Structure formats: C-alpha cells, structure tokens
Amino acid sequence: MSCDLSALTNLDPTDPDAAQRLLDQCTQTLTDPSLWIWAIVFTVVCAAVGALIGKYKNAVVRDTLLGLAFGPIGWIISLVLPAQKPKPLCPQCRKPVDADDKHCRHCGVALRAGAKIGTGKP
Ligand SMILES: [Zn+2]
Incomplete structure (x- = not known):
C-alpha cells in the first residue's frame, strides 16, 4: 500500500484497521529523515544559487531571500528583476x-x- 490518493480510494471499508495502517504509513513517509535531509539541502542550494545571482545583480540579500522562499521560481524572478545600482x-x-x-x-x-x-x- 502506498501513501497517495489511489490508496485512499482503494481502501477496504470492511477492514476497520485499513485506514489506521494507511495513516501510519503516510506518517512514516512524512517523518522519514531522508525526505527532510533532501528538503533542507534543496533549500540551501536554492538560497545559494539565489545569492550567486544576487552577486551579479548587486542585490545579494534580495535574491537570496527569493531563492530561499521560491526556489527555482525565485531564481527566474531574480533574473527578471533589474539590477540594483551600486x-x-x-x-x-x-x-x-x-x-x-x-x-x-x-x-x-x-x-x-x-x-x-x-x-x-x-
Ligand atoms: Zn567616508
């Protein structure tokens, strides 16, 4: 049983423990440390790329925050925004x-x- 909407629709209504097993599995998926490590690394990389863009746009803080908050979409926003005057x-x-x-x-x-x-x- 996987933790997605198809598992919810295929849930056996006659089995009283099926919903609890699905909930346990979904909770286990969300608390998996590899998921959180991946998310933290991805966030740091997004902020670092945003900072790199900001270095060339003379707006390091602005573009770091955009990369941190919006990831690759923030990079695009940073690239579209005008460079700040020194x-x-x-x-x-x-x-x-x-x-x-x-x-x-x-x-x-x-x-x-x-x-x-x-x-x-x-
Ligand atoms: Zn001075």
Whole structure:
C-alpha cells in the first residue's frame, strides 16, 4: 500500500484497521529523515544559487531571500528583476554610503554640503 490518493480510494471499508495502517504509513513517509535531509539541502542550494545571482545583480540579500522562499521560481524572478545600482562611495574613505546621506557613516565627512537645503528631508 502506498501513501497517495489511489490508496485512499482503494481502501477496504470492511477492514476497520485499513485506514489506521494507511495513516501510519503516510506518517512514516512524512517523518522519514531522508525526505527532510533532501528538503533542507534543496533549500540551501536554492538560497545559494539565489545569492550567486544576487552577486551579479548587486542585490545579494534580495535574491537570496527569493531563492530561499521560491526556489527555482525565485531564481527566474531574480533574473527578471533589474539590477540594483551600486551605492555611491565616500570621496574620503571610499566606503559605500546612501545617496541621500549628509555625512559619511564611516568617517563622518560631509557629503554634498548644502545639497539638502529645501528638499524637505531631515
Ligand atoms: Zn567616508
């Protein structure tokens, strides 16, 4: 007896233990460690491939999460999404800063002095 819908339709209604045996077998199938090892390895591989795609799209976190959540479909979504622009670099320390930062968060040098006046941003 296998654990699928055909086993359910072929269940003998006169045998009171048949349903319990089928349930036990299906439970055994779901708790089989090889199934879980396969699922965990597959999930890690999906996340790693997503991270690899993200490395070339400059969006490692986004594409890793897409690969983790959706597997190969997430890879396709990652490939279709536009690449993120690299962050601008601080002219002083050459570390990445946000485009709307007033000061470098690494070395504290003022970025684009006076450019924020009148923009309404804090
Ligand atoms: Zn800096």
